[in-house]
Amino acid sequence: MSMQLRSAMRALHSARHDDDIVITTMGAAREWMILGPRDTDLVFVPSSMGQATSVALGLALAQPQRRVIVVNGDGSMLMNLGSLVSITAAAPANLVVILADNGVYEVTGSQATPGAAAGRAGGAAVDFAAMARACGFQSVHQFATSAEWTRAIKGVLSAAGPTFVALDVVSVPGTPGPRSPGPAAARAKAFMAAISEQ
């Protein structure tokens, strides 16, 4: 069982608080732009090889009064697994890491990641939730269907973190990657202005 990324993101879009910071990357960024980001969100395009979770950690530490939610892909997560350890070392209670796990590098042609069963010489797929638990995340969840995720999301987001959520997401080969909504530097300034105003 897996869920559509769009429906997973729609549930998040409905459940987030107005003053949350939501960071999205890759396919999640594409969907978030369709659903409509707020000024306090960071569409992390262009991203830098898995840095979204590190940026989220910095933001969570600098903005402890806000909830920071980062939606990462499994390919991006694999490029910066060490950030899971850094997050739990700092243990910001206001940080939620959501992993949209579709098992492929979708924006480059849907090649299987080395974490997916199809990308491994043998054995099952990497268990990201177990990995997060082993790293010391306080609150770890995994959802295989949109209905389960939608039902649980408010409780999951409001729990004391750091929180890790693995979502089993359907891969859709051929889906276009996200287009940047504009020059990153101008968006960084607008983002900083937005969070300093609210």
Place this chain on the structure above:
Amino acid sequence: MWSPSCCQNVRTSGAHGSVRGNGKFRMYAWPFDVGPKRLHPAPIAIEALPPIDAVLITHDHYDHLDMRSVQRLAQRGAAFYVPLGIGAHLQAWGVAAGLYLGGATPLVLIQCTGLFESGDALRNALHDWKLPLFAIIGYRSYLNQETLPGDTCLVFTEPILDAWRVGYRFITAPSQLDEMRAHLTKCRTAGEPGVVLIAEGKA
């Protein structure tokens, strides 16, 4: 003010005259909430400290670098100064980018070997998002190659900085520390990224 083992509060006559030494404010003398306790409570709570301009973390032993204390200190808005090693633990450029976007003033401290690993994160933070991050980078083996004869850090460090188009100053002696301060001030005033390259001795 002296807090046994790990903290000093240093006051100067400047307008922002308080620098806090590395600190551990929790009751336990190691990373967990069980086990050996400190012999007496911290002499002052973090929230009761006077204004803090800078937090200096000397090294990453758990009796000095306590993440929960660091988190609470970060909420005070102080700049953090950390030595080689800790920067890598923090996935330096990405975390620094997040801190800056969140309104804090981060300082990245890494060795040139960390710089070599920094590529895409550095490019993204400094050139895509144009964040004025500042780094102090140790230049391994520059003053002494006894440990690593022929260390290729000497071949690649400066060309890498040139390639990433980061303005840097090269510090080879303590007498040049004013240059370091001036470069940091210039970059902060101009809102541009910068690097100070510090010559190291033995690896």
